Amino acid sequence: MKRYGSVVRLRPEKEAEYRRLHAAAWPEVLDRLSRSNIHNFSIFLRDGLLFSYYEHEGEDHDADVAAIAADPRTQEWWALTDPCQQRWDTCPESQWAPMEEVFHHD
Template sequence: MKRYGQVLRVRPEKEAYYKELHANPWPGVLEMIRKCNIRNYSIYLRDGYLYSYYEYVGDNYEKDMEKMAADPETQRWWAECNPCQQPVDSAKDGELWVEMEEVFHLD
């Protein structure tokens, strides 16, 4: 199992819509997340920043992320979510969620 922490910003004018989307996520999107070996997934919001945490329990992260990206319902979900999101300054071109460095963990 590998832990992932990621961050991005939410556009202020889209914050309420983003929260509404995630209060009622689409069942097919949730199923695809599970099929792609993601567990214990949370998204937090503070001062315009979104922080996500999840645990990956599979053995080929890149392949599972490609599978998720190819899913038509996930693509429709992202089409709703992406306009709400704004990358942090350190994001590469085309990158939204950026991986964070884990500096502490306690089980």
């Protein structure tokens, strides 16, 4: 199992919409996450910053993430959630900027 964290900014005018969407996350999207070996997925919000955390328990993270990105229902979900977010200038290649884990304690 490996832990992943990433960040993205939340557009202030989209906070209510983003909260509403995630209060009723689509079962098909959640199922795709599970089938891609992603568990304990959480998103936290603080002062306009979204922090996501998940654990990947599979053998091939890149393939599992690619399966999520190829899923039509997930693409529909992202079409709603992505406009709520603002990418980091230092990470133009990804909606969510990956973070480096610098400390962990079990």
